[in-house]
Amino acid sequence: MKLKLTEMRGIQILSVSGGIDDAAFAVLKAGITKIMRSGKNRIVLELAEVSALSDTTAMELATFNKLAKELAGEVVIAAANEALRSQFLGLQFKPTVTAKASVEEALQVFGSPGESPAAGSAEVTALRQELQALKQKLLDGEKGGEIGKLRREHAEFQKANVLLREQIEQMLIARRTPADEPGFLEKIRGLESQLEEAFGKVEQLEAAKAKGP
Amino acid sequence: MSHPVILREMSTQAKEIMSRELLTAFKNSTVEEVLKLFMHHRITGVPVVDANGKMIGVCSEYDVIRQVAKAKKNHEGLYQKPIQFSRKVEAVKETMPLKDVVRRFVNKKFRRLPVIDSKGKLVGIITRRDLMRIFYYQARLPEDG
Numbered sequence: 001m002k003l004k005l006t007e008m009r010g011i012q013i014l015s016v017s018g019g020i021d022d023a024a025f026a027v028l029k030a031g032i033t034k035i036m037r038s039g040k041n042r043i044v045l046e047l048a049e050v051s052a053l054s055d056t057t058a059m060e061l062a063t064f065n066k067l068a069k070e071l072a073g074e075v076v077i078a079a080a081n082e083a084l085r086s087q088f089l090g091l092q093f094k095p096t097v098t099a100k101a102s103v104e105e106a107l108q109v110f111g112s113p114g115e116s117p118a119a120g121s122a123e124v125t126a127l128r129q130e131l132q133a134l135k136q137k138l139l140d141g142e143k144g145g146e147i148g149k150l151r152r153e154h155a156e157f158q159k160a161n162v163l164l165r166e167q168i169e170q171m172l173i174a175r176r177t178p179a180d181e182p183g184f185l186e187k188i189r190g191l192e193s194q195l196e197e198a199f200g201k202v203e204q205l206e207a208a209k210a211k212g213p
Numbered sequence: 214m215s216h217p218v219i220l221r222e223m224s225t226q227a228k229e230i231m232s233r234e235l236l237t238a239f240k241n242s243t244v245e246e247v248l249k250l251f252m253h254h255r256i257t258g259v260p261v262v263d264a265n266g267k268m269i270g271v272c273s274e275y276d277v278i279r280q281v282a283k284a285k286k287n288h289e290g291l292y293q294k295p296i297q298f299s300r301k302v303e304a305v306k307e308t309m310p311l312k313d314v315v316r317r318f319v320n321k322k323f324r325r326l327p328v329i330d331s332k333g334k335l336v337g338i339i340t341r342r343d344l345m346r347i348f349y350y351q352a353r354l355p356e357d358g
Contacts (some may be wrong), residue, residue, distance in 0.1 A: 010234035033354045038230045039347035067353060071346055133264050135241065 011110050013103060015046040022026040025057050032064050032075070039074025044106040051081050062093040069095055084110050227314050228307035230347055231328045231337030237262045238272050238296060243294035249273055260327045260335050261298050268327055268335040272298035283341060304329045307336055311347070318344060 001024035004015040012035050020028060035043060045061065047053075053061075065075040077099040079085050085099035100106040222318055238247050238259045243279055251274060258273035280297045281287060304327040317323060318341065328337040 010232060033356070036350045037342045037347070037354055037356065038225065039350065041346060041350070067350070071349060133239065135239075199342060 001027065003028065005031070005035070008107060009110070011042045011044060011107060012040045013044045013046060013107075015048065017049055017105075020047070020050055020053060020057060022054075022057075025060070029060060036064070036068065041068040041071055042110055043068065043073070043075045044103055045075060045077050046103050046106075047077060047081075047084065049080040050079065050084060052084060053087060058087055058091055058097075059093060062088070062091055062097050064098045066093075066095060074098065074109065076100060076106040076109045078103045217341045225311040226307065227305050227309045227328050227339060228337065230314075230343060231307070231309060231339050232343060233337050235335065235338060236336065238298070239263070240269065240298075241295050242272075243293050244277060244296055247296050248277060248292070251277070258325060260302075260338065261296070262335050268302070268304055268329055268333065270298045270300040271302045271325075271327070272296050273324075278344070302327070304335075305339070306331070313341060315344060329357070 001016060001018040001020060004017070006013045006015070013036065014028075014031060016028060019025070031062040032043065032045070043064075061075065061077070068075050075097065077085070077088055077097055078101070079099055080101055082101075087100070088099040091097065098106075098109055100109065236250055236254055236256065236259050238250065238261045240263070241245060242261075247259065251257065254328050258271055258276075260268050261270040261272050263269050274297065276298050280294075281291060283293050293349075303317070303321070303323070305317065307330055314326065317326060324343075325338055325340045327335055328339060330336050
Protein backbone atom coordinates (compact mmCIF):
# COMPACT_ATOMS: atom_id res chain seq x y z
CA MET A 1 0.00 0.00 0.00
CA LYS A 2 1.17 3.51 -0.80
CA LEU A 3 -0.11 6.82 0.53
CA LYS A 4 -0.12 10.13 -1.30
CA LEU A 5 -1.20 13.39 0.27
CA THR A 6 -2.36 16.38 -1.75
CA GLU A 7 -4.31 19.51 -0.85
CA MET A 8 -7.13 21.22 -2.65
CA ARG A 9 -9.04 24.27 -1.39
CA GLY A 10 -7.75 23.56 2.09
CA ILE A 11 -8.97 19.95 1.98
CA GLN A 12 -6.46 17.14 2.49
CA ILE A 13 -6.77 14.34 -0.06
CA LEU A 14 -5.14 11.14 1.14
CA SER A 15 -4.93 8.69 -1.74
CA VAL A 16 -4.38 5.03 -0.99
CA SER A 17 -3.05 2.78 -3.71
CA GLY A 18 -3.18 -0.97 -3.19
CA GLY A 19 -5.24 -2.99 -0.79
CA ILE A 20 -5.56 -2.42 2.95
CA ASP A 21 -4.76 -5.31 5.25
CA ASP A 22 -4.17 -4.97 9.00
CA ALA A 23 -0.52 -4.00 8.58
CA ALA A 24 -1.30 -1.48 5.88
CA PHE A 25 -4.10 -0.03 7.95
CA ALA A 26 -1.64 0.69 10.77
CA VAL A 27 0.30 2.86 8.31
CA LEU A 28 -2.90 4.52 7.05
CA LYS A 29 -4.02 5.19 10.62
CA ALA A 30 -0.66 6.81 11.40
CA GLY A 31 -1.07 8.96 8.29
CA ILE A 32 -4.56 10.18 9.22
CA THR A 33 -3.39 10.77 12.80
CA LYS A 34 -0.49 12.91 11.55
CA ILE A 35 -2.81 14.97 9.36
CA MET A 36 -5.27 15.58 12.17
CA ARG A 37 -2.56 16.32 14.70
CA SER A 38 -1.42 19.14 12.39
CA GLY A 39 -4.88 20.65 12.77
CA LYS A 40 -6.35 19.55 9.43
CA ASN A 41 -9.74 17.92 9.82
CA ARG A 42 -11.23 18.23 6.34
CA ILE A 43 -10.05 15.02 4.73
CA VAL A 44 -10.95 13.02 1.64
CA LEU A 45 -9.74 9.43 1.85
CA GLU A 46 -9.43 8.04 -1.66
CA LEU A 47 -9.71 4.26 -1.72
CA ALA A 48 -9.49 3.70 -5.48
CA GLU A 49 -8.20 0.13 -5.48
CA VAL A 50 -9.89 -1.10 -2.33
CA SER A 51 -12.85 -3.43 -2.74
CA ALA A 52 -13.54 -4.29 0.89
CA LEU A 53 -12.44 -3.41 4.40
CA SER A 54 -12.69 -5.33 7.63
CA ASP A 55 -15.45 -4.11 9.94
CA THR A 56 -12.82 -3.07 12.46
CA THR A 57 -11.03 -0.92 9.87
CA ALA A 58 -14.30 0.68 8.75
CA MET A 59 -15.15 1.42 12.38
CA GLU A 60 -11.75 2.98 12.96
CA LEU A 61 -12.28 5.25 9.95
CA ALA A 62 -15.71 6.15 11.29
CA THR A 63 -14.06 7.09 14.58
CA PHE A 64 -11.70 9.46 12.75
CA ASN A 65 -14.75 10.98 11.04
CA LYS A 66 -16.45 11.46 14.41
CA LEU A 67 -13.36 13.15 15.77
CA ALA A 68 -13.10 15.40 12.71
CA LYS A 69 -16.77 16.35 13.00
CA GLU A 70 -16.30 17.37 16.62
CA LEU A 71 -14.47 20.45 15.31
CA ALA A 72 -16.55 21.06 12.19
CA GLY A 73 -14.44 18.88 9.90
CA GLU A 74 -15.18 15.57 8.19
CA VAL A 75 -13.52 12.48 6.78
CA VAL A 76 -15.19 11.61 3.47
CA ILE A 77 -14.50 8.38 1.61
CA ALA A 78 -13.99 8.42 -2.15
CA ALA A 79 -14.39 4.86 -3.41
CA ALA A 80 -15.32 3.65 -6.87
CA ASN A 81 -16.46 0.31 -5.43
CA GLU A 82 -20.16 0.47 -4.62
CA ALA A 83 -20.03 -2.41 -2.15
CA LEU A 84 -17.38 -0.57 -0.18
CA ARG A 85 -19.51 2.58 -0.07
CA SER A 86 -22.46 0.53 1.12
CA GLN A 87 -20.28 -0.96 3.86
CA PHE A 88 -19.89 2.50 5.39
CA LEU A 89 -23.60 3.20 5.11
CA GLY A 90 -24.37 -0.04 6.93
CA LEU A 91 -22.14 0.76 9.91
CA GLN A 92 -23.92 0.93 13.24
CA PHE A 93 -22.01 4.05 14.18
CA LYS A 94 -22.98 7.67 14.51
CA PRO A 95 -22.23 9.95 12.78
CA THR A 96 -22.33 7.99 9.55
CA VAL A 97 -19.43 8.22 7.17
CA THR A 98 -20.16 9.86 3.83
CA ALA A 99 -18.88 7.79 0.93
CA LYS A 100 -18.81 9.06 -2.65
CA ALA A 101 -17.81 7.48 -5.95
CA SER A 102 -15.01 9.92 -6.80
CA VAL A 103 -12.70 12.51 -5.24
CA GLU A 104 -14.55 15.28 -7.10
CA GLU A 105 -17.86 14.23 -5.55
CA ALA A 106 -16.21 13.86 -2.15
CA LEU A 107 -14.80 17.39 -2.40
CA GLN A 108 -18.29 18.71 -3.05
CA VAL A 109 -19.32 17.52 0.40
CA PHE A 110 -17.19 20.38 1.73
CA GLY A 111 -18.95 22.83 -0.60
CA SER A 112 -17.98 23.41 -4.19
CA PRO A 113 -17.26 26.77 -5.82
CA GLY A 114 -20.47 28.31 -7.04
CA GLU A 115 -22.65 26.29 -4.68
CA SER A 116 -23.02 28.99 -2.09
CA PRO A 117 -22.67 32.76 -2.35
CA ALA A 118 -19.60 32.59 -0.15
CA ALA A 119 -17.99 29.87 -2.24
CA GLY A 120 -18.88 31.70 -5.45
CA SER A 121 -17.42 34.86 -4.10
CA ALA A 122 -14.21 32.95 -3.37
CA GLU A 123 -13.79 32.40 -7.09
CA VAL A 124 -14.62 36.02 -7.83
CA THR A 125 -12.22 37.04 -5.09
CA ALA A 126 -9.48 34.89 -6.61
CA LEU A 127 -10.04 36.47 -10.00
CA ARG A 128 -10.16 39.94 -8.48
CA GLN A 129 -6.92 39.24 -6.69
CA GLU A 130 -5.34 38.09 -9.93
CA LEU A 131 -6.51 41.30 -11.58
CA GLN A 132 -5.20 43.37 -8.68
CA ALA A 133 -1.84 41.62 -8.97
CA LEU A 134 -1.66 42.48 -12.65
CA LYS A 135 -2.60 46.10 -11.93
CA GLN A 136 0.04 46.23 -9.23
CA LYS A 137 2.62 44.76 -11.59
CA LEU A 138 1.73 47.37 -14.17
CA LEU A 139 2.08 50.14 -11.61
CA ASP A 140 5.40 48.76 -10.40
CA GLY A 141 6.47 48.40 -14.03
CA GLU A 142 5.65 52.05 -14.64
CA LYS A 143 7.94 53.00 -11.78
CA GLY A 144 10.93 50.91 -12.68
CA GLY A 145 10.27 48.90 -15.82
CA GLU A 146 10.10 49.37 -19.57
CA ILE A 147 6.92 51.44 -19.52
CA GLY A 148 8.41 53.72 -16.89
CA LYS A 149 11.53 54.16 -19.01
CA LEU A 150 9.46 55.06 -22.05
CA ARG A 151 7.38 57.51 -20.01
CA ARG A 152 10.51 59.20 -18.70
CA GLU A 153 11.90 59.44 -22.23
CA HIS A 154 8.60 60.88 -23.40
CA ALA A 155 8.72 63.53 -20.66
CA GLU A 156 12.28 64.46 -21.68
CA PHE A 157 11.24 64.78 -25.32
CA GLN A 158 8.38 67.01 -24.29
CA LYS A 159 10.78 69.29 -22.39
CA ALA A 160 13.13 69.38 -25.38
CA ASN A 161 10.15 70.18 -27.59
CA VAL A 162 9.24 73.20 -25.44
CA LEU A 163 12.83 74.46 -25.63
CA LEU A 164 12.86 74.08 -29.40
CA ARG A 165 9.58 75.98 -29.70
CA GLU A 166 11.08 78.84 -27.66
CA GLN A 167 14.15 78.89 -29.87
CA ILE A 168 12.01 78.98 -33.03
CA GLU A 169 9.96 81.85 -31.54
CA GLN A 170 13.14 83.85 -30.90
CA MET A 171 14.36 83.15 -34.41
CA LEU A 172 11.08 84.38 -35.90
CA ILE A 173 11.36 87.63 -33.90
CA ALA A 174 14.93 88.01 -35.12
CA ARG A 175 13.76 87.56 -38.73
CA ARG A 176 11.47 90.61 -38.38
CA THR A 177 14.67 92.79 -38.37
CA PRO A 178 15.58 93.30 -42.07
CA ALA A 179 18.25 91.00 -43.15
CA ASP A 180 19.63 93.58 -45.66
CA GLU A 181 20.07 96.54 -43.31
CA PRO A 182 22.10 98.97 -45.59
CA GLY A 183 19.60 98.60 -48.48
CA PHE A 184 16.79 99.16 -46.03
CA LEU A 185 18.36 102.46 -44.80
CA GLU A 186 18.76 103.62 -48.40
CA LYS A 187 15.08 103.00 -48.95
CA ILE A 188 14.27 105.05 -45.82
CA ARG A 189 16.49 107.89 -47.08
CA GLY A 190 14.66 107.79 -50.46
CA LEU A 191 11.31 107.94 -48.71
CA GLU A 192 12.52 110.82 -46.52
CA SER A 193 13.60 112.85 -49.56
CA GLN A 194 10.23 112.16 -51.19
CA LEU A 195 8.58 113.35 -48.01
CA GLU A 196 10.74 116.53 -47.99
CA GLU A 197 9.76 117.21 -51.59
CA ALA A 198 6.11 116.72 -50.68
CA PHE A 199 6.46 119.11 -47.73
CA GLY A 200 8.17 121.67 -50.05
CA LYS A 201 5.27 121.48 -52.49
CA VAL A 202 2.75 121.90 -49.66
CA GLU A 203 4.61 125.00 -48.44
CA GLN A 204 4.61 126.48 -51.97
CA LEU A 205 0.91 125.86 -52.32
CA GLU A 206 0.18 127.46 -48.94
CA ALA A 207 2.28 130.53 -49.87
CA ALA A 208 0.42 130.92 -53.15
CA LYS A 209 -2.89 130.57 -51.30
CA ALA A 210 -1.87 133.34 -48.83
CA LYS A 211 -1.07 135.83 -51.63
CA GLY A 212 -4.61 135.31 -52.88
CA PRO A 213 -5.98 135.22 -56.41
CA MET B 214 6.55 30.67 30.67
CA SER B 215 6.40 26.94 30.04
CA HIS B 216 4.23 25.17 27.50
CA PRO B 217 4.43 21.51 28.43
CA VAL B 218 1.90 20.44 25.81
CA ILE B 219 3.84 22.10 23.08
CA LEU B 220 7.34 21.13 24.15
CA ARG B 221 6.54 17.56 23.18
CA GLU B 222 6.02 18.80 19.61
CA MET B 223 9.54 20.05 19.00
CA SER B 224 9.71 18.69 15.48
CA THR B 225 6.50 20.23 14.15
CA GLN B 226 7.15 23.30 12.05
CA ALA B 227 4.96 26.22 11.00
CA LYS B 228 4.71 24.97 7.41
CA GLU B 229 3.11 21.72 8.61
CA ILE B 230 0.29 23.42 10.44
CA MET B 231 -0.33 26.57 8.40
CA SER B 232 -3.29 27.03 6.08
CA ARG B 233 -2.11 27.32 2.50
CA GLU B 234 -5.48 28.51 1.25
CA LEU B 235 -4.66 32.20 1.30
CA LEU B 236 -6.87 35.20 1.01
CA THR B 237 -4.87 38.36 0.47
CA ALA B 238 -5.30 42.03 -0.29
CA PHE B 239 -3.10 44.46 -2.20
CA LYS B 240 -2.11 47.98 -1.21
CA ASN B 241 -4.49 49.34 -3.84
CA SER B 242 -7.38 47.05 -2.84
CA THR B 243 -10.43 49.10 -1.94
CA VAL B 244 -12.16 49.23 1.42
CA GLU B 245 -15.20 47.58 -0.21
CA GLU B 246 -13.17 44.65 -1.56
CA VAL B 247 -11.57 43.95 1.79
CA LEU B 248 -14.85 44.37 3.65
CA LYS B 249 -16.47 41.78 1.38
CA LEU B 250 -13.57 39.38 1.92
CA PHE B 251 -14.08 39.64 5.68
CA MET B 252 -17.82 39.07 5.44
CA HIS B 253 -17.93 36.29 2.86
CA HIS B 254 -15.11 34.28 4.36
CA ARG B 255 -15.84 35.04 8.01
CA ILE B 256 -12.32 36.27 8.68
CA THR B 257 -11.08 39.22 10.69
CA GLY B 258 -8.03 40.24 8.71
CA VAL B 259 -5.97 39.58 5.58
CA PRO B 260 -2.27 39.85 4.78
CA VAL B 261 -1.45 42.60 2.29
CA VAL B 262 1.02 41.58 -0.42
CA ASP B 263 2.79 43.26 -3.33
CA ALA B 264 2.59 42.04 -6.92
CA ASN B 265 5.29 39.44 -6.26
CA GLY B 266 3.49 37.94 -3.30
CA LYS B 267 5.82 39.53 -0.77
CA MET B 268 4.02 40.48 2.42
CA ILE B 269 3.92 44.22 3.14
CA GLY B 270 1.33 44.40 5.91
CA VAL B 271 -1.95 43.23 7.37
CA CYS B 272 -5.38 44.77 7.04
CA SER B 273 -7.70 43.90 9.90
CA GLU B 274 -11.27 44.77 10.84
CA TYR B 275 -9.76 47.35 13.17
CA ASP B 276 -7.99 49.06 10.24
CA VAL B 277 -11.23 49.28 8.27
CA ILE B 278 -13.21 50.62 11.23
CA ARG B 279 -10.51 53.20 11.92
CA GLN B 280 -10.39 54.31 8.29
CA VAL B 281 -14.16 54.77 8.15
CA ALA B 282 -14.31 56.45 11.57
CA LYS B 283 -11.55 58.89 10.63
CA ALA B 284 -13.35 60.00 7.46
CA LYS B 285 -15.33 63.25 7.67
CA LYS B 286 -18.37 61.62 6.12
CA ASN B 287 -19.46 58.02 5.68
CA HIS B 288 -20.34 57.97 2.00
CA GLU B 289 -20.16 55.52 -0.89
CA GLY B 290 -16.94 56.96 -2.29
CA LEU B 291 -15.10 56.13 0.91
CA TYR B 292 -15.40 52.42 0.10
CA GLN B 293 -13.70 52.86 -3.26
CA LYS B 294 -10.59 54.28 -1.60
CA PRO B 295 -7.46 52.16 -1.11
CA ILE B 296 -7.27 50.41 2.24
CA GLN B 297 -5.23 51.72 5.11
CA PHE B 298 -3.33 48.92 6.76
CA SER B 299 -0.69 48.21 9.32
CA ARG B 300 2.77 47.90 7.82
CA LYS B 301 4.38 46.97 11.10
CA VAL B 302 3.59 43.31 11.01
CA GLU B 303 5.17 40.24 12.48
CA ALA B 304 5.39 37.08 10.45
CA VAL B 305 6.99 33.75 11.18
CA LYS B 306 9.33 31.72 9.03
CA GLU B 307 7.91 28.49 7.66
CA THR B 308 10.57 26.51 9.52
CA MET B 309 9.72 27.99 12.93
CA PRO B 310 8.96 25.24 15.48
CA LEU B 311 5.40 24.98 16.72
CA LYS B 312 6.38 25.77 20.29
CA ASP B 313 7.81 29.15 19.20
CA VAL B 314 4.72 29.88 17.13
CA VAL B 315 2.53 29.20 20.18
CA ARG B 316 4.77 31.35 22.36
CA ARG B 317 4.26 34.27 19.96
CA PHE B 318 0.50 33.82 20.02
CA VAL B 319 0.42 33.69 23.80
CA ASN B 320 2.89 36.43 24.61
CA LYS B 321 1.80 38.95 21.99
CA LYS B 322 -1.89 38.06 21.77
CA PHE B 323 -1.82 37.72 17.98
CA ARG B 324 -5.02 36.72 16.23
CA ARG B 325 -3.17 35.42 13.22
CA LEU B 326 0.44 35.02 12.14
CA PRO B 327 1.41 35.09 8.48
CA VAL B 328 4.01 32.52 7.44
CA ILE B 329 6.75 33.55 5.00
CA ASP B 330 9.48 31.67 3.16
CA SER B 331 13.16 32.59 3.17
CA LYS B 332 12.54 35.25 0.49
CA GLY B 333 9.78 36.94 2.45
CA LYS B 334 7.03 35.58 0.22
CA LEU B 335 3.77 34.85 1.97
CA VAL B 336 3.16 31.10 1.91
CA GLY B 337 0.54 30.52 4.59
CA ILE B 338 -1.22 31.71 7.68
CA ILE B 339 -1.77 30.36 11.17
CA THR B 340 -4.75 31.51 13.19
CA ARG B 341 -5.79 31.05 16.79
CA ARG B 342 -8.42 28.63 15.53
CA ASP B 343 -5.76 26.50 13.81
CA LEU B 344 -3.83 26.28 17.08
CA MET B 345 -6.91 25.27 19.03
CA ARG B 346 -7.57 22.46 16.56
CA ILE B 347 -3.97 21.30 16.84
CA PHE B 348 -4.11 21.29 20.64
CA TYR B 349 -7.37 19.35 20.65
CA TYR B 350 -6.30 16.72 18.14
CA GLN B 351 -2.86 16.31 19.65
CA ALA B 352 -4.55 15.56 22.95
CA ARG B 353 -7.14 13.24 21.42
CA LEU B 354 -4.73 11.46 19.08
CA PRO B 355 -1.47 10.83 20.88
CA GLU B 356 1.45 10.18 18.54
CA ASP B 357 2.29 6.89 20.22
CA GLY B 358 -1.27 5.68 19.64
